[in-house]
């Protein structure tokens with residue numbers, strides 16, 4: 001009986017031979033700037049907890065209070081009896097914060113993206129995606145049955161050419177901030193192009209929400225684009241907001257259609273009510289503590305200046321994601337291991353997460369880092385990333 005065993009074994013062997021085998025670190029502490037791994041404290045430079053909220057005492061306390069009141073499990077999907085007061089209040093707060101008529105919670109960003117794309121699109125439509133879009137957007141586009149077309153990264157001219165030649169309903173999909181490069185989509189230009197070609201624009205703001213815009217409302221707020229310019233807005237709650245889950249924000253029509261038809265929304269258990277309550281507290285901190293965004297911005301400047309002076313291969317990013325382009329997967333992995341042995345946690349990101357020959361160290365900064373910690377990282381990088 002040849003079959004699955006042989007196939008699975010071959011898949012693993014292929015990863016191993018290519019030097020792309022992945023392993024998981026096991027944390028023995030809360031998420032934060034200092035994390036404990038194998039009994040040892042490391043300085044963390046690879047979390048998406050950009051504002052340092054994942055273990056914030058106020059958010060933990062709100063979570064505990066809500067768990068005492070609502071219990072842990074939500075018990076059912078939203079349409080049966082799993083939709084609780086904190087879920088509802090959070091949806092209203094997210095709609096208000098993003099300046100949209102409605103918002104709808106999903107259990108994860110992956111589910112929100114594949115859910116909205118497979119619900120809005122159907123056969124005969126065309127979906128246009130930036131080639132560096134997050135895997136969940138690419139998967140959603142592929143699963144939808146629409147004609148799937150990629151365009152070169154941030155190339156609105158190439159996109160416009162494809163749109164002018166296209167028939168049928170058209171949806172353009174981009175990351176607001178690209179997860180592995182850290183650069184931003186030209187949202188104002190994209191909204192213009194979409195307007196001219198009667199296409200809808202969808203933005204995945206997983207890495208902009210909470211961080212960008214004066215109030216932290218994200219990339220679309222920074223570009224002053226409302227629901228007309230960006231009819232489909234998605235953001236996650238597990239990154240800057242420090243909790244878990246995701247949401248889609250848009251018109252009454254879009255959200256009601258998702259509630260009625262989105263299989264990823266309907267056929268899954270609602271996130272724990274306490275997570276929704278904790279997220280309301282996170283949202284309050286995002287609004288109240290603008291210093292988190294300004295401190296993060298200062299750290300980003302400090303890191304880029306220092307890295308430039310050291311001749312490190314920084315990329316064109318203004319965001320908290322500051323990758324160093326290494327190229328070789330093996331070398332990126334070795335540098336990451338060397339850094340870990342010195343107590344610095346920096347992820348090596350390798351294909352297929354990024355294109356071939358563009359392995360990188362994906363450094364992320366957080367409002368919880370100090371200037372001294374950023375300087376320590378720069379010093380370690382100067383020692384580890386130079387020479388081979």
Ligand SMILES: *Cc1c(COP(=O)(O)O)cnc(C)c1O
Nearest residue numbers: 108109110134136179206236238
């Ligand atoms: C993390 C991420 C997602 C997935 O969100 P989860 O809540 O982790 O499933 C989607 N899009 C982008 C751009 C992301 O970075």
